[in-house]
Amino acid sequence: xxxTSPAFKQNARHALDDAQLQKALGNVRGGFIDKRQKAVDALxxxxxxxxxxxxxxxHTLENLDLYLEAYEKQVTAAGGHVHWAETAADAxxxxxxxxxxxxxxxVTKGKSxxxxxxxxxxxxxxxxxxxxxxxxxxYIIQLRGEHPSHIIAPAVHVxxxxxxxxxxxxxxxxxPDRDLTEPETLxxxxxxxxxxxxxxxxxxxxxxxxxxxxxxxxxxxxxxxxGDLTQLLPRVHVVLASIEKIVPTLNDASQILRVLAxxxxxxxxxxxxTLSTGPKRNGDPDGPEQYHVILLDNxxxxxxxxxxxxxxxxxxxxxxxxxxxxxxxxGGHAYGWVYPGPMGAVLTPALxxxxxxxxxxxxxxxxxxxEAVCPMKIPLPKMMRHWRExxxxxxxxxxxxxxxxxxxxxxxxxxxxxxxATSLGIPVLGMLGGRNRRFSWLPLAGGWTRHxxxxxxxxxxxxxxxxxxxAIKQGALS
Amino acid sequence: MNATSDRPKVGLxxxxxxxxFRPVVGFAAVxxxxxxxxxxxxxxxxxxxxxxxxxxxxxxxxxxxxxxTIRAFEGFDYVVAPSGSCAGMLKKHYPALxxxxxxxxARAKAFSAKVHELVSFLVDVRGMDRVTAANAGAVTYHDSxxxxxxxxxxxQPRALLSSMAGTEIRExxxxxxxxxxxxxxxxxxxxxxxxxxEQKTGCIEASGAKTLLAGDLGCLMNMAGKLKRQGSRVExxxxxxxxxxxxxxxxxxxxx
Numbered sequence: 197x198x199x200t201s202p203a204f205k206q207n208a209r210h211a212l213d214d215a216q217l218q219k220a221l222g223n224v225r226g227g228f229i230d231k232r233q234k235a236v237d238a239l240x241x242x243x244x245x246x247x248x249x250x251x252x253x254x255h256t257l258e259n260l261d262l263y264l265e266a267y268e269k270q271v272t273a274a275g276g277h278v279h280w281a282e283t284a285a286d287a288x289x290x291x292x293x294x295x296x297x298x299x300x301x302x303v304t305k306g307k308s309x310x311x312x313x314x315x316x317x318x319x320x321x322x323x324x325x326x327x328x329x330x331x332x333x334x335y336i337i338q339l340r341g342e343h344p345s346h347i348i349a350p351a352v353h354v355x356x357x358x359x360x361x362x363x364x365x366x367x368x369x370x371x372p373d374r375d376l377t378e379p380e381t382l383x384x385x386x387x388x389x390x391x392x393x394x395x396x397x398x399x400x401x402x403x404x405x406x407x408x409x410x411x412x413x414x415x416x417x418x419x420x421x422x423g424d425l426t427q428l429l430p431r432v433h434v435v436l437a438s439i440e441k442i443v444p445t446l447n448d449a450s451q452i453l454r455v456l457a458x459x460x461x462x463x464x465x466x467x468x469x470t471l472s473t474g475p476k477r478n479g480d481p482d483g484p485e486q487y488h489v490i491l492l493d494n495x496x497x498x499x500x501x502x503x504x505x506x507x508x509x510x511x512x513x514x515x516x517x518x519x520x521x522x523x524x525x526x527g528g529h530a531y532g533w534v535y536p537g538p539m540g541a542v543l544t545p546a547l548x549x550x551x552x553x554x555x556x557x558x559x560x561x562x563x564x565x566x567e568a569v570c571p572m573k574i575p576l577p578k579m580m581r582h583w584r585e586x587x588x589x590x591x592x593x594x595x596x597x598x599x600x601x602x603x604x605x606x607x608x609x610x611x612x613x614x615x616x617a618t619s620l621g622i623p624v625l626g627m628l629g630g631r632n633r634r635f636s637w638l639p640l641a642g643g644w645t646r647h648x649x650x651x652x653x654x655x656x657x658x659x660x661x662x663x664x665x666x667a668i669k670q671g672a673l674s
Numbered sequence: 675m676n677a678t679s680d681r682p683k684v685g686l687x688x689x690x691x692x693x694x695f696r697p698v699v700g701f702a703a704v705x706x707x708x709x710x711x712x713x714x715x716x717x718x719x720x721x722x723x724x725x726x727x728x729x730x731x732x733x734x735x736x737x738x739x740x741x742x743t744i745r746a747f748e749g750f751d752y753v754v755a756p757s758g759s760c761a762g763m764l765k766k767h768y769p770a771l772x773x774x775x776x777x778x779x780a781r782a783k784a785f786s787a788k789v790h791e792l793v794s795f796l797v798d799v800r801g802m803d804r805v806t807a808a809n810a811g812a813v814t815y816h817d818s819x820x821x822x823x824x825x826x827x828x829x830q831p832r833a834l835l836s837s838m839a840g841t842e843i844r845e846x847x848x849x850x851x852x853x854x855x856x857x858x859x860x861x862x863x864x865x866x867x868x869x870x871x872e873q874k875t876g877c878i879e880a881s882g883a884k885t886l887l888a889g890d891l892g893c894l895m896n897m898a899g900k901l902k903r904q905g906s907r908v909e910x911x912x913x914x915x916x917x918x919x920x921x922x923x924x925x926x927x928x929x930x
Contacts, residue, residue: 643860
């Protein structure tokens with residue numbers, strides 16, 4: 197997908213002006229947060245589990261090479277194939293090779309942000325292979341020619357009237373007078389349409405929530421069961437996952453699963469937790485004939501050993517964006533690439549470059565709610581600040597900002613100059629504040645006064661007044 | 675003469691916003707700290723905690739400002755700031771800033787250990803459980819982000835407000851959600867900041883309170899500025915003004 201992160205400000209403006217989007221975002225503000233809180237309140241050991249989940253991933257990342265090799269060995273022993281993809285292009289080529297090898301015409305897909313990251317759908321279509329999204333949200337946005345605006349609720353920006361219109365437009369072989377006014381009727385129709393596609397598909401592609409080194413298993417969690425049909429019915433199952441999805445053991449995976457769904461949707465567990473280990477074995481009633489795993493790096497290994505390593509603990513639950521006031525205001529598309537919200541503000545610059553993704557870690561109030569709810573305790577604001585430091589070091593932030601900051605810092609570093617300037621400037625500003633004690637406009641303060649008044653200062657600074665009080669006290673004593 | 679030497683020496687970190695925009699908060703802080711049995715002084719070598727530089731990625735300037743601040747407050751038993759955000763910077767971020775620096779790490783840690791936000795200092799350190807001020811009427815309290823999430827300030831201001839006769843706390847919906855100020859954020863991304871503060875003023879108005887209180891002047895100026903632009907009659911004050919009974923000054927952004 198085209199990267200529009202450099203136009204973040206314009207994207208945000210459009211999002212704020214989009215009444216229908218604003219209505220949809222109201223659902224994020226409400227539902228997700230309350231449901232998570234209820235689930236957390238019902239589990240006294242939730243915070244201890246977060247510590248444990250963090251420790252498991254930290255240990256894994258410290259020994260990533262070891263666990264990836266162990267995982268490969270187990271996959272191979274189970275009859276599967278592991279492919280290593282350094283870049284998005286490598287991963288696309290490997291998928292295409294597998295599809296060509298099996299003469300695939302259509303491919304069903306479970307929900308996978310990695311396939312968004314590598315722009316797989318466009319690539320497959322260009323190669324004459326039809327990808328079909330089977331997650332309902334993904335299916336809807338595929339019909340609309342859009343990209344996900346949320347990592348676990350890809351169509352959260354769409355309302356049901358829009359879905360109805362899309363279904364009528366695309367499913368035009370069905371009776372035009374059918375009732376599609378309720379979510380259930382929409383779901384039924386999507387289910388009927390998709391059911392046939394599962395059987396037609398030659399290859400099923402899924403992502404992975406976990407890769408287990410101990411057993412060579414991949415694990416996906418879904419609420420619709422579409423992942424199971426995607427990976428069981430076609431002849432070939434391809435798992436596309438990035439390298440940091442690895443955990444050492446099944447026990448580790450199950451620990452993290454306890455915080456995943458609670459953080460994401462407030463469920464104790466997702467409806468389906470599906471493990472797959474290799475292709476169909478002798479005696480298995482069903483399953484794919486071939487099982488491939490593509491392990492994608494695409495910039496992640498270069499985060500190891502840096503101040504951004506902790507980001508690789510992320511399990512893509514979406515809690516950070518569900519609790520983010522910036523995401524609430526503008527939704528996911530404004531971020532301009534695959535990963536929105538606080539996790540995107542840290543990950544995106546690492547994957548597309550801080551020169552393109554610079555706005556994202558800047559567009560945060562550092563309110564800290566993301567870190568407070570992150571099940572993996574990732575210090576997201578701290579890492580956004582690290583990106584700002586990189587930006588500052590490379591001189592990438594706007595000249596006006598640097599200039600303003602430079603002047604301010606010059607005074608802040610010199611208390612005598614700061615005292616002098618403020619004791620001269622504040623009385624003037626205080627006088628200009630007039631009887632209303634506020635400004636509705638002030639030169640150089642347009643960023644503030646465009647939307648709100650600026651409270652006016654007093655006639656003198658605190659320090660001026662304090663010194664006078666001190667002088668009076670001293671006079672009284674002498 | 676009372677034995678001032680027995681009383682802990684508190685250095686007031688005024689914060690640049692209080693110094694420049696709302697001195698009454700500084701005087702209210704001094705009164706409350708004195709009421710809590712401490713003696714207060716205000717070192718003149720302080721300026722700002724350095725957050726604008728720190729959050730803009732400018733570590734060199736931040737360090738220079740931090741070194742000044744640490745030097746200015748080394749003789750005090752406590753350093754108290756009427757702001758969760760600035761206190762959070764001094765307490766949580768200064769040590770990180772000097773990590774691994776043999777000359778400064780220990781000094782920064784010793785300094786940070788003495789730092790407290792005003793209201794939590796009164797309640798948690800000095801054991802204050804009531805104030806003498808009264809009649810603040812119907813108030814609502816916004817939990818500023820850094821104070822809440824970095825320093826755990828939530829119950830303390832409410833406890834002291836509850837001790838005041840003629841005062842009723844009317845909780846707003848989502849008191850713990852950011853007001854959209856975010857320091858330089860509000861001028862770098864004014865449209866997003868505006869959407870956030872609009873949500874906040876909606877919650878404030880719906881609470882039915884006559885007065886909005888918070889522990890951070892930055893957030894208060896943002897919320898008060900929006901309330902005034904919207905023509906609201908809700909008045910905004912720093913919580914210290916109300917706790918100290920120093921409400922003769924016009925509210926933040928003026929009356930009406």
